[in-house]
Amino acid sequence: MGDRLGTSWHRYGGLAGVAAVCLIAFASAAGLARAAAATWYVAPWGSDGNSCSDPAQPCATINSAIGKASAGDTIEVAVGIYTSSGDPVVLVNKSLTLAGGWDSTFSSRTGLSIVDGQSGRLGVHVSGVAVRIERFLVENGIGLDGGPPPSYSYAGGILVDGVGASLELNSSSVKNNHWGGVWSSGPLTVTNSTIAGNTAKNGSGGGLTIHAAPLAVRNSTISGNTADYGGGILITPIATTVQLSNVTIVGNVATNTYSPAAGYGGGIWSGGNSPLHIRNSIIAGNTALHLDPNVPISPVVSEGFNIETGFEPTADDIYTNDPRLDALADNGGPTETRALLKDSPALDGGNPDGCSDENGVPLDTDQRGVERPLRFACDIGAFEAEPPANDDFTDAISLDGLTSPQVGSSEFGTKEDGEPDHAADSGGASIWYCWEPSFTGTGYVSTEGSSFDTLAGVYTGLSVSSLTTRAGNDDATLATLTSKACFPVAAGTTYMIAIDGLGAAVDPANGEGSVTLAWGQYTSNDPCAILPPTISGTPQVGRTLAASSGTWAGLPSGFGYQWIECDEFGCGDVEGAITASYTLPPGAEGTQFYVRTSAASSSTATPSAAATASTATTNPLPRPGGEGEASSGRAAADRCGALPGRPH
Numbered sequence: 001m002g003d004r005l006g007t008s009w010h011r012y013g014g015l016a017g018v019a020a021v022c023l024i025a026f027a028s029a030a031g032l033a034r035a036a037a038a039t040w041y042v043a044p045w046g047s048d049g050n051s052c053s054d055p056a057q058p059c060a061t062i063n064s065a066i067g068k069a070s071a072g073d074t075i076e077v078a079v080g081i082y083t084s085s086g087d088p089v090v091l092v093n094k095s096l097t098l099a100g101g102w103d104s105t106f107s108s109r110t111g112l113s114i115v116d117g118q119s120g121r122l123g124v125h126v127s128g129v130a131v132r133i134e135r136f137l138v139e140n141g142i143g144l145d146g147g148p149p150p151s152y153s154y155a156g157g158i159l160v161d162g163v164g165a166s167l168e169l170n171s172s173s174v175k176n177n178h179w180g181g182v183w184s185s186g187p188l189t190v191t192n193s194t195i196a197g198n199t200a201k202n203g204s205g206g207g208l209t210i211h212a213a214p215l216a217v218r219n220s221t222i223s224g225n226t227a228d229y230g231g232g233i234l235i236t237p238i239a240t241t242v243q244l245s246n247v248t249i250v251g252n253v254a255t256n257t258y259s260p261a262a263g264y265g266g267g268i269w270s271g272g273n274s275p276l277h278i279r280n281s282i283i284a285g286n287t288a289l290h291l292d293p294n295v296p297i298s299p300v301v302s303e304g305f306n307i308e309t310g311f312e313p314t315a316d317d318i319y320t321n322d323p324r325l326d327a328l329a330d331n332g333g334p335t336e337t338r339a340l341l342k343d344s345p346a347l348d349g350g351n352p353d354g355c356s357d358e359n360g361v362p363l364d365t366d367q368r369g370v371e372r373p374l375r376f377a378c379d380i381g382a383f384e385a386e387p388p389a390n391d392d393f394t395d396a397i398s399l400d401g402l403t404s405p406q407v408g409s410s411e412f413g414t415k416e417d418g419e420p421d422h423a424a425d426s427g428g429a430s431i432w433y434c435w436e437p438s439f440t441g442t443g444y445v446s447t448e449g450s451s452f453d454t455l456a457g458v459y460t461g462l463s464v465s466s467l468t469t470r471a472g473n474d475d476a477t478l479a480t481l482t483s484k485a486c487f488p489v490a491a492g493t494t495y496m497i498a499i500d501g502l503g504a505a506v507d508p509a510n511g512e513g514s515v516t517l518a519w520g521q522y523t524s525n526d527p528c529a530i531l532p533p534t535i536s537g538t539p540q541v542g543r544t545l546a547a548s549s550g551t552w553a554g555l556p557s558g559f560g561y562q563w564i565e566c567d568e569f570g571c572g573d574v575e576g577a578i579t580a581s582y583t584l585p586p587g588a589e590g591t592q593f594y595v596r597t598s599a600a601s602s603s604t605a606t607p608s609a610a611a612t613a614s615t616a617t618t619n620p621l622p623r624p625g626g627e628g629e630a631s632s633g634r635a636a637a638d639r640c641g642a643l644p645g646r647p648h
């Protein structure tokens, strides 16, 4: 955690925002230079007999608008499904922009415009012209079936061919097409888009095929495509330039459905000698019958910060086939994406100097349009995980006026510079609340019902690095991992409440999750932890350590103690060490000790519930006085903090 904390980060990057503004200004200037360019309109409720030059008089078909348009024009297409009895559904033979996703009045972009091949024809044919396609879903197309090898088949989603052809595909999806998603013999640029669920025959890759032309893919997801060669991307044998920046290529398959000897390159298959330039990208979790499932044989120039197998990793690459991603889903934005799981190595794994495209232009958002970078660095691949809204102390959610309990999430939370350990654990994924009680007495906070091993800390103070601790608790009782902390409150004072997870920085899978937070006035006589116990004494073999009981609300009828030892293999209770003092035995050098105290309830009616009855707590403290180990000289607190088995 320490090195990550040493890196400053900004949720809303200032310099990155300035760069984006400049780019927009240039784009507008270019648009003004082509003052003659016209805009045409298409909507499902339109008519090809309309002028199509007025948003209120749109064409019904995209082809009809193309017929009226001139090179350089833009065709705005309303949300809806566009089909055709001819083949292809859309033939683009002028250099145009097809801008989809518009609402019925063409005043805002609300979704995707769908070109549906209905499993009977090609979706879009870009024939010898330079085209930009934005906010379209091209699905269920079927391309030319060339028959068995050595004949070629061509993509059913989008076909780009002919002299002078090129395609910029932006904020679009190409899904569930037959004989491949996109096949291009002209320059192809894919940005903020998803290519998924396409299947291919010989001659086509499942997702993208690039033939003798440059390919650049940025901030895009290529997932669940299948082909004989190149489940995700096929690069034909003619030399070209390929650049992948923040691309997620996961879950694609190379098999031998159509060619018995096939099954190479689940992620990428390249038949050429052109090196693939890959940066900040995930090419993992693909499958193939032969060789490496992700990138076999292909010459790769790693530009760093990739998750992959299949090429020699640089020092900055992560060599694994398990990128820990969620399934393809609507996570916001116009296209589907694969979200990071909370323990994904992609989290903050991108270039710490910032993620950029092949031209060095910063990628200021992820595929969805979410700000990059968030947390400590940009994430690897197309998706940037968002920390909770109340991750930072200054963004604490006020509980005043809310009804207890409230449900939140600590997933992708962080620990700030100067932030204290909560309940004596280093944690690492805190979220913050603030509360101004209207009563004077004893208050409580509880995380009962939360999905993970929580920590709770309660403070007063105005800055995360200068807080006064009012309460801290790890586990509310010996039988639970959730927390309950009590504290004296004065009406009108603001208390800052941190909820973190035990060991969250080193084990986010078990230290982050759904938080249920209850709060209010504490009126029970059952013991409720205020502050953890402290340990005094010199930690040397043969010397005796003494634990305090900690401080408690309620009326404890007695206290229990359990000493705990931790070594490099984990932690465990010390048998028989159940009193307030403990003499360190021979052989204890280098071992970390904790103490857990519990308080029995005087209100417990039945004898069998006595010692650990209704309320107990576990408040292990790190080494007292900076001397947590006997003589090895290593920093015991650091060692134990990294152990997964720290006691509860």
Ligand SMILES: [Ca+2]
Residues within 6 Å of the ligand: 347, 348, 349, 373, 374, 375, 376, 377, 378, 379, 384, 385
């Ligand atoms: Ca990040």
Ligand SMILES: [Ca+2]
Residues within 6 Å of the ligand: 390, 391, 392, 393, 413, 414, 415, 416, 429, 430, 431, 432
């Ligand atoms: Ca935090």
Ligand SMILES: [Ca+2]
Residues within 6 Å of the ligand: 453, 454, 455, 474, 475, 480, 481, 482, 483, 502, 648
């Ligand atoms: Ca706990």
